Amino acid sequence: MERHPSAAIIEQMMKAQNTNPKRLAKEAGVGPTYVRDIIEGRSLDPKTGKLTQIATALGCKLDDLLGKGSSITPVHTTQIEVRGDVQAGVWREAIEWPQADWYAITVPLDTAFAGLHRYGLLVKGDSMDKVFPDGSIAVVINLADLGRMPKTGEVVVAVHRSKTSDEFEATVKAVQVLESGEMILWPQSTNPDFATPLRIPAGACEHDAGMPDVFIQALVVASYRPKPMVSFG
Structure with missing residues (x-):
């Protein structure tokens, strides 16, 4: 035809x-x-x-x-599961929801991480609002799947052992890697209450069970804002 x-x-x-x-x-x-x-x-x-x-x-x-000098680039998408939430910049327990509460969203497919399993975490709070406004979804890849440590300027999900229980707590922060190997995890917030960085010494002390007290669980590779909102006054 x-x-x-x-x-x-x-x-x-x-x-x-x-x-x-x-x-x-x-x-x-x-x-x-x-x-x-x-x-x-x-x-x-x-x-x-x-x-x-x-x-x-x-x-x-x-x-x-x-079809003349087209500036259109096809956008390939995929679905990922939003599996939990995390308090950006603040330690919080239990980031993963029961599986029955997971839901899927469609996001662009990043060829830089082709073949690696990704999932989403709902970001709460204003302690990383320069990067992730409250309600954003951070798309992450576990470091175990990524096969490398984070680099300066990247954003990660950090986890540490709670001082008051046997639970682990998680947060989202930006990474600065020093020449010594020490990592500094920074909040990126407009709120002055969230300005203190977390320092992870090179070869941080190991827990008795062999697991570090503080470790990087995942790299944030993208973010998605389902419903942008603004406030006045």
Whole structure:
């Protein structure tokens, strides 16, 4: 079937944006069957002005629909499970929820970490709000799967043994690695109450059971903000 060069691109972009020809036509301000006619090959010479309107409704330029110097890069996605929550910058027990409470979200697929298992943690509080506003989801990879230690500037989930119980507590902080091998874990907060870093000496002391009292559990590789909100005053 012969079709206009824009047909396949419009079809692909509609699928990525989870829309349909009738809805797109309404948003573009063209006739109710105009987009469908292009896709189905009934309109082989659509007007440039109307194609521009369709491009605007799709969030792109006319040249993108015509395949000329397209700036569109396909975004590949995957689903991950949000498995718990963590108090950014503050130690908190029990970061993982019961499995029945886990839920899935769709995120872009980062080829830099292809093949590595990722999961999400809901970030609470304002002690890392320069990076993760309250309610963000941090996408993480366990260091055991990553196979390397964090680098300066990266963000991690750190865990330590509680001083009041046998539980472990977790937090999210930014990493600075010194030449000595010592790591400094910094909050990134607009709140002055959260300004004290945590220092992990090189070769930190081992617990009697052989597990360090403080260790890095996971590297944060991305973040997602489900519903941005603002406040006034």
